Amino acid sequence: MRTTIERRDLGPRDVLIEIRYAGICHSDIHTVRGDWGQVPYPLTVGHEIVGHVTEVGAEVTKHAVGDRVGVGCMVNSCRECENCRAGLEQYCLKGNVGTYAGIDRDGTVTQGGYSTHVVVDEDFVLRVPQAIPVEAAAPLLCAGITTYSPLAHWNAGPGKKVAVVGMGGLGHMAVKIAVAMGAEVTVLSQTLSKKDDGLAFGAEHYHATSDPATFEALANTFDLIVNTVSAPIDINAYLRLLRLDGTLVSVGAPPQPLPVQAFALFGNRRSFAGSSIGGIAETQQMLDFCAERGIAPEVEVIDADAVNEAYERVLKSDVRYRFVIDIDSLR
Numbered sequence: 446m447r448t449t450i451e452r453r454d455l456g457p458r459d460v461l462i463e464i465r466y467a468g469i470c471h472s473d474i475h476t477v478r479g480d481w482g483q484v485p486y487p488l489t490v491g492h493e494i495v496g497h498v499t500e501v502g503a504e505v506t507k508h509a510v511g512d513r514v515g516v517g518c519m520v521n522s523c524r525e526c527e528n529c530r531a532g533l534e535q536y537c538l539k540g541n542v543g544t545y546a547g548i549d550r551d552g553t554v555t556q557g558g559y560s561t562h563v564v565v566d567e568d569f570v571l572r573v574p575q576a577i578p579v580e581a582a583a584p585l586l587c588a589g590i591t592t593y594s595p596l597a598h599w600n601a602g603p604g605k606k607v608a609v610v611g612m613g614g615l616g617h618m619a620v621k622i623a624v625a626m627g628a629e630v631t632v633l634s635q636t637l638s639k640k641d642d643g644l645a646f647g648a649e650h651y652h653a654t655s656d657p658a659t660f661e662a663l664a665n666t667f668d669l670i671v672n673t674v675s676a677p678i679d680i681n682a683y684l685r686l687l688r689l690d691g692t693l694v695s696v697g698a699p700p701q702p703l704p705v706q707a708f709a710l711f712g713n714r715r716s717f718a719g720s721s722i723g724g725i726a727e728t729q730q731m732l733d734f735c736a737e738r739g740i741a742p743e744v745e746v747i748d749a750d751a752v753n754e755a756y757e758r759v760l761k762s763d764v765r766y767r768f769v770i771d772i773d774s775l776r
């Protein structure tokens with residue numbers, strides 16, 4: 446539904462952004478449907494935002510009018526806690542301020558990117574390199590950093606075997622980034638329907654998880670498994686695919702708890718971990734990395750009035766691989 450929302454007046458350290466494209470993240474759908482708890486309606490979602498700067502506050506030094514910029518999943522944090530001081534604002538001990546449905550420093554509820562403009566503190570605004578096509582840049586701000594951060598943290602690179610579970614919005618970016626980092630990448634997807642794409646993105650192997658033989662053939666294989674699936678999966682079956690000291694990191698968020706057997710962890714001294722987006726500095730690093738390596742998400746651009754239909758298609762995994770809203774269609 447189209448409506449009018451208020452943005453705060455530009456403060457001295459704020460940047461006014463005219464939005465060009467906003468990606469559709471699975472989290473947007475979970476949020477508006479109330480899957481993750483109460484929703485402060487009316488709410489505008491969207492945390493994969495790309496546009497350009499049209500006005501800056503008097504004290505802004507990091508961005509200038511005309512710059513191509515992006516905003517991801519958070520727009521502020523306490524800046525004082527141990528994690529914020531370490532550049533890990535996503536793990537702010539007081540809770541980072543989400544780009545939508547968060548409580549901003551002025552006490553108002555934050556509103557996301559399915560809108561024409563947004564006002565954001567300059568420290569939470571990213572530079573989007575010109576080498577990345579503007580419409581494809583949007584999904585990097587959530588799907589890109591959510592997969593880049595664990596791949597970087599657990600040292601995906603030459604000599605490492607990395608498996609990506611799920612070939613959706615997050616999964617296809619995990620494949621491209623892990624390949625660009627130099628890892629040997631395997632896709633583990635329910636079926637082989639996206640195999641050609643996976644290999645085109647640089648994966649060396651592609652297996653169907655609906656085939657029990659996959660789990661026998663790949664036992665004790667991977668240094669790192671990135672699980673991007675937001676539905677419950679048999680985590681123990683995947684843990685057994687890790688080799689010595691391997692880690693399975695989940696970035697998908699199923700609403701239900703996942704049962705983990707201690708014995709699945711004992712063998713090969715395995716770890717089961719989680720990871721949430723990335724800090725601002727790391728997000729910038731990811732954007733620069735993607736620009737340098739010439740990688741970008743695969744997107745399907747839609748008009749704003751097609752959002753509801755797009756949500757249905759995302760829920761059916763019927764998108765290759767991320768919907769991006771052309772915000773000009775809102776003007």
Ligand SMILES: [Zn+2]
Nearest residue numbers: 470472587588
């Ligand atoms: Zn997201």
Ligand SMILES: [Zn+2]
Nearest residue numbers: 523526529537
């Ligand atoms: Zn903090």
